[in-house]
């Protein structure tokens with residue numbers, strides 16, 4: 053038996069139940085791992101509340117973690133007991149042990165800790181594809197990153213700055229503003245107090261942004277569209293404040309022949325080749341000192357409900373982990 057946090061019915065943080073579950077041996081092409089750190093993500097909240105539908109109930113929450121290989125199933129040749137590994141995969145992450153397809157694992161380089169690995173596979177890979185694939189951020193681009201002091205936010209601001217972009221971030225508090233400025237933002241806007249569209253116009257002297265990365269959703273829409281230069285790209289990649297409401301396609305025309313996309317990580321690391329390309333680039337950025345991994349909160353796995361309360365109430369900054 054292993055310890056896990058399961059959801060038997062969707063709802064508030066109180067539905068996260070710490071209990072014992074059976075984990076079988078690894079089957080064909082699978083690996084059993086002992087998890088040393090589990091990443092906390094806003095997507096965990098969406099599944100818990102039912103905004104995103106889990107395949108069934110009960111389910112074990114969580115989509116990213118790092119740990120060591122305990123056993124490998126038939127046909128697995130590239131992983132061995134004792135290997136240090138990390139993954140982004142389907143639900144099942146909030147557990148002390150789990151069985152997972154080997155082709156979803158990556159080996160952790162010596163210089164990457166389990167804690168770093170546990171927050172890089174979902175958050176870090178997302179930042180990788182957003183800045184390198186969805187829109188290729190280059191020297192001189194002006195980018196707007198909402199929730200700049202969050203898990204995704206702090207990584208995205210650092211990496212965008214390292215790529216040569218001029219980075220404008222929005223945050224919910226003065227303390228978060230200081231953090232965002234220390235992690236790559238050139239300008240920070242307190243979007244609960246200031247009109248962020250007007251501030252972006254001022255900061256950019258009317259030239260606006262090449263791309264807006266918006267994981268906040270409902271409350272930053274349609275303002276995000278007004279922050280884009282003609283033919284700029286609106287990247288709506290999350291719903292921390294609720295989903296973006298349906299809108300007429302003509303809005304993109306009205307705001308200057310804009311492009312818009314609603315991307316998800318699965319579609320950018322769907323093949324083994326893509327997964328390894330992303331992980332290699334990401335780990336190299338951390339090892340080379342381009343990217344610092346801000347793990348600002350740690351909770352015992354059994355306290356997952358408290359972690360969710362903190363995340364949803366905007367009390368966290370950077371990344372947070374659960375310790376099985």
Ligand SMILES: NC(=O)c1ccc[n+]([C@@H]2O[C@H](COP(=O)([O-])OP(=O)(O)OC[C@H]3O[C@@H](n4cnc5c(N)ncnc54)[C@H](OP(=O)(O)O)[C@@H]3O)[C@@H](O)[C@H]2O)c1
Pocket residue numbers: 092093094095174175178199200201202203204205222223224225228267268271289290291292293294315316317318363364365366367368369370
């Ligand atoms: N599409 C993908 O591939 C993908 C992958 C990973 C994550 N995501 C998305 O990326 C976003 C960030 O994820 P994360 O795990 O790193 O979370 P996070 O940014 O650490 O936390 C969410 C932040 O959103 C801001 N926020 C604004 N309005 C909010 C509200 N009404 N309730 C709660 N928070 C609010 C808060 O920052 P302030 O206080 O500064 O406003 C909060 O700290 C989420 O939308 C997530 O779904 C998307």
